Amino acid sequence: MKFLDKEGKLHQHYEKIGELKDDRLTAFDYNLRSLEIECAKSYIFPTTKILDVGSGPGTACFEYAQISNKVVGMDYAQSMVDFSTEQLHLKHPNLLKRLHFDRGSALELPYDSNSFDMITSHRVLIALLSWESQKKALQEITRCLIPHGIYVMFEATFEGLEILNKFKKMFNLREVSDGGDGDYDRLLFSEKNLKEFMREEFELIRIHSFGMYYFISRILQPLFVAPNSAKYDHKLNDVAFQIARHIPDFENMGHLKGYVWKKNG
Ligand SMILES: C[S@@+](CC[C@H](N)C(=O)[O-])C[C@H]1O[C@@H](n2cnc3c(N)ncnc32)[C@H](O)[C@@H]1O
Numbered sequence: 001m002k003f004l005d006k007e008g009k010l011h012q013h014y015e016k017i018g019e020l021k022d023d024r025l026t027a028f029d030y031n032l033r034s035l036e037i038e039c040a041k042s043y044i045f046p047t048t049k050i051l052d053v054g055s056g057p058g059t060a061c062f063e064y065a066q067i068s069n070k071v072v073g074m075d076y077a078q079s080m081v082d083f084s085t086e087q088l089h090l091k092h093p094n095l096l097k098r099l100h101f102d103r104g105s106a107l108e109l110p111y112d113s114n115s116f117d118m119i120t121s122h123r124v125l126i127a128l129l130s131w132e133s134q135k136k137a138l139q140e141i142t143r144c145l146i147p148h149g150i151y152v153m154f155e156a157t158f159e160g161l162e163i164l165n166k167f168k169k170m171f172n173l174r175e176v177s178d179g180g181d182g183d184y185d186r187l188l189f190s191e192k193n194l195k196e197f198m199r200e201e202f203e204l205i206r207i208h209s210f211g212m213y214y215f216i217s218r219i220l221q222p223l224f225v226a227p228n229s230a231k232y233d234h235k236l237n238d239v240a241f242q243i244a245r246h247i248p249d250f251e252n253m254g255h256l257k258g259y260v261w262k263k264n265g
Contacts (some may be wrong), residue, residue, distance in 0.1 A: 002072045006096030006164040006185050007129055011076060014056075014127075017085070018079025023057035023087075026080075026123075028232050031241040032213060032256060033122065036154045036246065037063050039208050039258050040120050043152055044068050051144065053106050053137070055125025059082030062092050064120075065099040072116075073101040074109070106137040114146045122154045126186045126194045134189065142201050151202070156255035163253050164214055173222050176255070188255060202261035206239060210245050216240035 004012060011132030017025040027033035037060045044050065044067045052061050057080065065071040075081055084101045092099075104110040106124060119141050128134045141151055158178060165175040178188050195204065217237045222230040231237075 007133075010127055012191050014075075014077040015029060015079050017074075018056075018077045018081075018083050021057075021083050021086075023264055025057050026056035026217065027059070029217070030215070032210060033059065035210055035213060035244055036060070036083040036122055036256070036258060040152045040154075041067060043118060043150060043260065048117045049115070051109075051111065051119045053099060053109070053119060053121045053141065054127070055084060055143070056080050056099060056122075058087055059098065060120065060122055061101070062087070062095065065092070065095040065096075069098045071099045072111075073099070074104045075101070076105045076144040078103055090171075099225075100126070106140065109134060109140045109144050111144050113143050115144050117146055117149050118152065119145055119149070120152045120154070123156070125155050126154070126188060129185055129187050131187070131193065134187070138197065142263065145263045146265055149263045151259075151261040151263070153261065154256060155189055156186075156258070157189045157194070157257060158255075159191045160209075160252070160257055161188060161255035163251065164218060164255060167215070167219055167251070167253060171219060171223060172218065176218075178255075184222060185240055189256075194259075198261055204259065205262050206258075206260040208258030208260070209252050209254065210244060210256060210258075211250035211253040213237075213240045213244035215250040216243065218254070 024030050044064055046069055048068045049070040050064050050068050052073045055061050055075050058073050061073040073084055081101045081103045088099060092145050125134050125137050128137055161176060161178055168175045217240045221234055222237045
């Protein structure tokens with residue numbers, strides 16, 4: 001059998017879940033993904049040319065293409081590209097002229113320099129398992145953005161996780177590990193290193209925090225349902241989603257943040 005390193009195993013994992021054709025498998029916390037998408041949409045205009053790196057089942061792209069007339073989703077898993085393209089034809093034929101999906105790697109984006117007004121990533125760069133690879137992907141994103149273009153980065157940090165775990169501890173709840181859900185890896189960002197690295201090429205214009213959603217779904221729900229386990233599809237998470245749309249933050253809690261970077265001119 002061919003030996004696979006942890007990056008290879010992760011790629012294989014994503015190929016397998018793409019084959020299962022279920023868009024919740026790339027975001028078990030689908031309410032949080034909806035909050036991310038809603039947040040990114042506030043930066044999109046009809047003429048904004050968008051690339052979503054690691055687009056998976058295409059969930060965000062289908063929403064972005066309701067506003068923008070030029071959206072590209074890109075993923076390294078062929079099964080994800082096939083599934084999202086199939087969904088485009090079956091469920092969103094009205095978007096065919098505005099959206100397509102390509103196969104490609106975040107480490108070597110298959111696009112010319114200065115090609116996009118906006119690039120997004122939703123929990124993708126944390127699947128690059130070294131800071132070196134993450135920096136390479138950030139450089140690629142920088143290259144493909146136009147001057148003054150924006151990168152809306154939904155990725156997770158150690159600092160945000162630490163705050164969540166401080167509250168988990170306070171209420172004797174099991175802490176969240178930085179290493180993912182067990183069967184596959186992830187590498188969170190150090191917000192400090194990220195800011196330092198991005199400073200050369202970008203201005204950080206905003207950080208969106210989803211603290212209210214994290215508080216209700218990760219602290220209130222587990223306390224409420226104990227001794228049962230918290231679930232992503234619990235009604236309280238739907239309520240959390242509704243509240244967080246209006247009151248997004250609470251104590252800056254939670255590892256997933258939305259960093260909005262504007263490329264220098
Ligand atoms: C957690 S899933 C998120 C998918 C999608 N953004 C969403 O929110 O549903 C991560 C996605 O990134 C893709 N991915 C991981 N590493 C990648 C890489 N180096 N280049 C391109 N895509 C990658 C995976 O195939 C997977 O579809």
